[in-house]
Amino acid sequence: MSGTVTWEFSIQGKPNGRTLLFIHGWPDDPSLWDSQVAALAPDFRCVSVTLPNFGPTAVKPGGFDFPELVEQLANTIARASPDGPVGLVTHDWGAYIGYMLEKERPDLVDRMASLDIGGHLKPEGLKSSMMIMGYQWALIGGWLVGGILPPLGNLMSRGVGKVVRVPSRQRGNILSRYSYPYFYLWRNMLLPWRKSKLLGRYTPRCPILYLWGNRKPLMFHSDRWLKIVEDSGGKAIGIDGAGHWLMETHAPEVTKHISDWFGGEAD
Template sequence: MLHGWPDTWRLWDGQVAALQGRFRCARFSLPGFEPGTPRAARTLDELVDTIAQVADAVSPGRPLTLLLHDWGCVFGYQYAMRHPQRVARIVGVDIGDPASLQKSLTAGDKLKVMAYQVWLAAAWAIGGRVGDGMTRWMARALRCPSDPAPMGAQMNYPYFMLWFGGRRSYARHSQAFRPACPLLFIYGKRKPFMFHSPAWAERVAAQPGCAVQGLDTGHWVMLNQPARFNQVLGDWLSLQTAVSS
């Protein structure tokens, strides 16, 4: 289970409670996202390697299921592309293929995305109490329902790397996401703009074993409608388990 901004492993409390009777659940905070951790920019290679180390530790002999949200999708998709033999299925929440998304956004939407992302990149660069305050302010502005207490500038480095990473920018080292395994894509329909392209979602829905489900929520689908999210998630996982048995 991989979270995104501005969350930690605690994002998945409700899903662990719903699934732990049928599945073994493993979650961790992305490097640098816990309060008090040093402010440092991580490369895409470093983050994918961290995921690989955790995956090999918790499931060394069998491929696993990835449950991903936000930046967790970006990093988890790249892990799946680099290690396809280690991934049996993927559940992506609210973030589709970044390359396809860029082609589908309007000029106005691109400006909105740039505005909040550059703000958070600046908060990371500033750091300290000012950077922490900027981070929490943006989380409120984006209506993030997560606990603000753990939020801080140290978790904004993905935005800094995205816009100002230079040769280490994530875009320079990413592969287009073309899943080689079953994929469930769940997204929130109540947002100013989508984080996936309609064409990409249509292609996913047309593939055998894959499904796309939109819920009447914002970006944090699992927190906005936990019961419905858990139902969709659990039903699809059970179906996939039965098919592979």
């Protein structure tokens, strides 16, 4: 059990403003959201969290499975926003964990903006499936090697980062220990008795703004997900010319969508 374990977090912005909680994914850290936090801080209370093992030191060498991460995130929200639910702003693994939180603890989330990872994924054909398996299993390999030989594991992980076009500002900082979510994802998928630890069938109970980059070799959502978003009372918007890290390459456009969604006035 995780007990009352919480994630590292920082708070910026309007003290009495609506709380937005930002969750990054692989292989990032809270600086991913710097442009959004700077623009939204005049109107919102912005809480930026660090996923376990993605900070300067490892919290637990083997990382955490998803139920533990969800429990820790719930503890973090209770500490960072004791007066009520938050709006989630998420990306990559942050989006996946955010969906799991909203499924398990809908009382903690009243609205969500998720970027580039949907709550339902159906690869388009064998090529897409093999591409997803290829980079994810390579990261798992780097994670396993890194448990014994960290420098080699880090080198392997950075090689994958180059292939999948991780932004240069982060590529040289990738550590193999960041990749534990991929290990738990595949272990839980391949072992039938562990599938309850995954998101599974998901129908959000709060409205979702889903933003994705439409200039990528792979899409991390299905047409079904876009319909689910619409049925939630939300919006699904593709950002022209954007890739996976759209909050950086298309910061003004993404920030405007997020601000409008949560009722702010950011430029």
